[in-house]
Amino acid sequence: MATALPTTGIDPQDITGLVLAGGRGSRMGGVDKGLQNFQGMPLALHAVMRLGPQVGSLMVNANRNLAAYESMGVPVWPDATTDFPGPLAGFLAGLERCETPYLVTVPCDSPQFPTDLVARLAAALHAEEADLALAVTREADGTLQTHPVFCLMKAGLMESLVVFMAGGQRRIERWTDQHRCARVLFDREGDVAGFFNANTLDELRSLSR
Numbered sequence: 277m278a279t280a281l282p283t284t285g286i287d288p289q290d291i292t293g294l295v296l297a298g299g300r301g302s303r304m305g306g307v308d309k310g311l312q313n314f315q316g317m318p319l320a321l322h323a324v325m326r327l328g329p330q331v332g333s334l335m336v337n338a339n340r341n342l343a344a345y346e347s348m349g350v351p352v353w354p355d356a357t358t359d360f361p362g363p364l365a366g367f368l369a370g371l372e373r374c375e376t377p378y379l380v381t382v383p384c385d386s387p388q389f390p391t392d393l394v395a396r397l398a399a400a401l402h403a404e405e406a407d408l409a410l411a412v413t414r415e416a417d418g419t420l421q422t423h424p425v426f427c428l429m430k431a432g433l434m435e436s437l438v439v440f441m442a443g444g445q446r447r448i449e450r451w452t453d454q455h456r457c458a459r460v461l462f463d464r465e466g467d468v469a470g471f472f473n474a475n476t477l478d479e480l481r482s483l484s485r
Contacts, residue, residue, distance in 0.1 A: 285402030289332035290377045291394060294370035295323045296363055296425060297384035298339040298355055308340050309474075310384035314483065319474070322387035324348050330394035332376060337366035362446045363425050364437065371434040380428040386473040387483075389426065390462060397428040397460055406458040407433060413468045414461065422459065423471050424448040 297310030297320045310320030320336060328334050328350075336352045338345045345352040353373055355365040363381075370379050378401075380394050390396070393411065401409040411426035425448065433455065440451045462471070474483050 286378065286398040287332075288330060288394065288398075291331045291398065291428070292370070292374045292376045292379050292431075293327040293331035293334045293394070294366065294374075294379055294381045295320055295327060295334070295336045295384055296366040296381055297323075297345065298337045298366045298369075299363075308338075308344075310336075310338060311341060311344055312474075314387055314474075318344075318348075319387055320345065320384040321348050323382055323384050323389075324350060326387065326389060326391065327380075327382055327394070330391070331380060335370060335373060337369045361441070363448055364441060364446060364451060367427070367429075367448075368434070368437050368441065371429075371431060371437060374431045374434075377431055378428060379431055381425055383425045383473055385475065386426075386471055388470045388472070390464075390467060390470050393426065393462075394428065396462070397426075397458075400458040400460045401428055404458040405456070407455040408452050409458040409460055410452060411471065412459045412461050413471055414463050415468070420461070422449065424452060426471070427452070 299309060311318045314322060324334060334350045336345050336350055338352050339354045342352050353369045355369055367381060370381065380397065382389055397409040407430050409428040411423045413421050415421050437451060472483060
């Protein structure tokens with residue numbers, strides 16, 4: 277597991293990682309996206325292996341094929357509801373089981389995210405005394421793109437999220453904007469490609485190439 281990186285101000289052992297694999301996969305024709313093959317392994321397993329060394333403990337959020345996800349060697353937790361309400365439901369499933377002061381989330385469909393993702397998010401959250409930290413990239417046209425599913429948050433935000441979702445809200449950034457949020461620019465070579473997510477089978481084939 278992770279070793280402490282003093283520059284972040286947060287010990288990685290105090291961070292639980294959560295791979296989000298609970299979506300409908302509607303843009304992939306309804307398949308279970310996290311189990312689609314990428315370079316010989318399921319997408320979600322790539323995320324598990326990439327996130328594991330960056331955190332103290334690890335979980336997966338999935339709503340189908342739970343045995344397949346459990347075979348990846350980490351605890352698997354479904355959403356509390358069965359209507360696929362979106363990533364925030366995954367956030368909540370993770371927060372409900374998180375036994376560390378912090379939870380960090382990544383999607384199952386971006387298998388090449390930075391290997392120092394958590395360290396950079398943690399450094400910003402600590403430096404800015406924030407409640408959450410989100411990844412941001414600069415697009416080719418110069419605009420900034422926020423990636424809210426790459427989110428490091430304080431575990432104490434669970435009550436806030438419960439209230440937010442009880443009001444019928446589903447948008448991640450509408451919730452994160454209620455809190456002190458650090459936005460972390462990932463602008464090193466390869467960072468933009470690292471946040472590419474395969475939403476369709478064509479995008480997955482493109483990623484494989």
